[in-house]
Amino acid sequence: MRDLLPSRDDYQLLRFSWKMDIAAGVTVGIVALPLALAFGVSSGVGAEAGLVTAIIAGLVAAIFGGSNVQVSGPTGAMVVVLAPIVAQYGVGAVALLSLMAGVIVLVAGVLRLGRTVSFIPWPVIEGFTAGIGVIIFLQQVPAAFGYSGHLPTNALLAAIHTVSHATKDAILPLLIIIVTAAIMIVLGKIAPKLPASFIAILVVSIGVALLKLPVELIGELPNSLPAPHLPDVNLEMFTSLLGPAFAVAALAAIESLLSARVAASMADTGPYNADRELVGQGLASISAGFFGGMPATGAIARTAVNVRSGGRTRIASIIHALVLLGVVYVAANIVAVIPLAALSGVLMVTASRMVSIEVISRVMRSTRSDAIVFVITAIVTISVDLVIAVGIGIAVATFFMLRRMSMNAGVFRETLPEPATLNDEKIGLFRIEGALFFGAAERLSQQILDYEDLEVVILRLSHIQMIDATGAHQLTELVNALERKNVTVLIKGVRKEHIHVLGVLGAIRSLRHENHLFDDLAPAVEHARKHVKIDNS
Known part of the structure; x- marks a missing residue:
């Protein structure tokens, strides 16, 4: 079991890279702030839970995880799964769900199931990612139109319902989203190294405050971390959450391992231990649950920012968590005045970037069977369920593989x-x-x-x-x-x-x-x- 635990070797490059690690950690912390807030709000558990998760889970996963550069916290894929769970069971169930899912992922790591992610075909991964991007975008449509009425749990149906019931009150939040997205897109092209989402939210928030626009804000946030406590547990709730917990755990494991694998291929940051990564992510979700947070996973976008900013050891991810912790204790009142529509704009741009036209074109031009696998996985992700989509995608890919093997025999x-x-x-x-x-x-x-x-x-x-x-x-x-x-x-x-x-x-x-x-x-x-x-x- 020794290779599943932290060791001195985790920091053997620190004496050469500590300056770059600190700089990368600060950069990722700035990038992660609006995303943590946005994902918390979008999932229905609130901005505070998103921020707490980014801090606690980000710190624990950085220390105990299997990747030297992985950055963990709330992610868009997890939001997609959590939103209907919150709608059905309420916000109070999320902390318990985080504990249960964390234990499942931890056990999977101890049982050495980490390498199973290598069996997921590339078209399934890309179809899954594209589907998540579409869902995250659709989930922001109600906020974009300022709609607060009852909505279907399916993101596509909710978006259609929102647009069909739009009123003139939608003009202001739509305008804020357009401005936020425009700033991010322009900065991404002319100054890609700047934290575009952070700057966009800063500019829009100042504008809203100066013009005293009547828009919905994040609202008051605590100026300290909540005390750790055991979530309310009863047998009925525990039994009801077993199915969702396994779905959340499967998603957390898949997304975290994929993110770690991508990070290992981006730069010479050392190999990653898939089983230890599951252990770390399991402990991260358990810890977040004790602080009232939500399940966490490795975040591909933030991990990529970390690597590109020069992060080479776990110190960068730890610094990222400490930067966010500093926001809680120093800048909670400032964060409270951020318009919710600005967060939706950030998520819409983030979601759009997940749907890569170049990647889709490559998949569709590869082989007919791979194109079919990609399309089916994306459609099932959007219309049914993320974990089911991965299962169906793997099943369809397996069918075509067996068919090819049979024809070649x-x-x-x-x-x-x-x-x-x-x-x-x-x-x-x-x-x-x-x-x-x-x-x-x-x-x-x-x-x-x-x-x-x-x-x-x-x-x-x-x-x-x-x-x-x-x-x-x-x-x-x-x-x-x-x-x-x-x-x-x-x-x-x-x-x-x-x-x-x-x-x-x-x-x-x-x-x-x-x-x-x-x-x-x-x-x-x-x-x-x-x-x-x-x-x-």
Whole structure:
């Protein structure tokens, strides 16, 4: 278990990078502030919970996580999952949900399940990301139109309902969102190194305050962290939240591991430990729950800012959390006057950047099956559920992969080596290629059985890349079927890694004689020719 715990090696680069780490930490803290507030408000738990989560979870994950540069906190994907949960169970359930999901993620790390994220295909990841971006954008539409009435839980339906019931009161919040987005977009092009979201919110907030515009603000925030406490727990609530907790835990694990993997590829910051990352993220969500926060994950956008700003050790992520902590104790009153519409503008721009036209174009132009996987994953993400979307995306990708494997598997009849002898046409030399598995075994077996007037069949198995239990069983059935037709079966070239499964499922025992198993082709053909001569004598 030692590799799942913090160690001195986590900070071995610190003496070379501490200046860059501090600068990166301050930069990420400034970038994270508006996002933490916005995600807290958008999820329904409030700006305070978003800020507390960014501080507590960000600090704990930085120390205990498996990545040297991962920045954790509230994220857009988690907001998408939490919003309907808050609507159904209320704000009071979120802290307990955070504890439950954190324990599940922690256990997954201890059980060494971190590497499973590598099995998620790239089109599924991109479809998932694009779908999240669309949902986050749609979730801001009610705020953009100043709508406060009852809304459907589905983001798409809520956006349609909001637009169809828009009034003249929507002009002011829409204008604030447009100005916020315009500042972010312009700054992103002319000065990409500046914290555009922070500057946009600062400018808009000052403008709203000077003009005394009647818009909804964040409101009063506490000027200190709340004391840690155990959330209210009762059996009924615990049971009701079990399903959502597993969904939140799955999302937290997937997003955090993907973020850590992306960070490791961006710069030479050292490898990441997937299992330790789950342990760290689990502890982060548990800690956030004790402080009244929400479940946290690794944040890809903030992690990328950290790496690009020069962050190389965990100190950068720790500094980011301390910067946010300083905001609570020093600038809570200033943060309170930020217009909610400005936060919606930040999230709309952030969501738009998650839907990359370039990436979508690359996926759609790759292969037809990958394009279908991408589209299905994105549609299910938007219309149904994030975790279900990943499951369906993986299932569809697996179907196409098995289909390709089945199509690439084949049986080929070969000509016997020279010199030819009398009655060679009664010997069938068949080379089986590809994967002999449940998707192809029966078809390949039937192709051999369709040949008539054969007295000996030689099965060349050395070109088979993989055999599963179904394939080995079907090979046994093929041997038995041929022997019942009085066709002698010889097997040539069983690979070392396939001997066990063929032996267990009886393919080798089904041969008429133990001498009918060969390593080389020449002896097998010679033996087959003797059988034909004997049968014709």
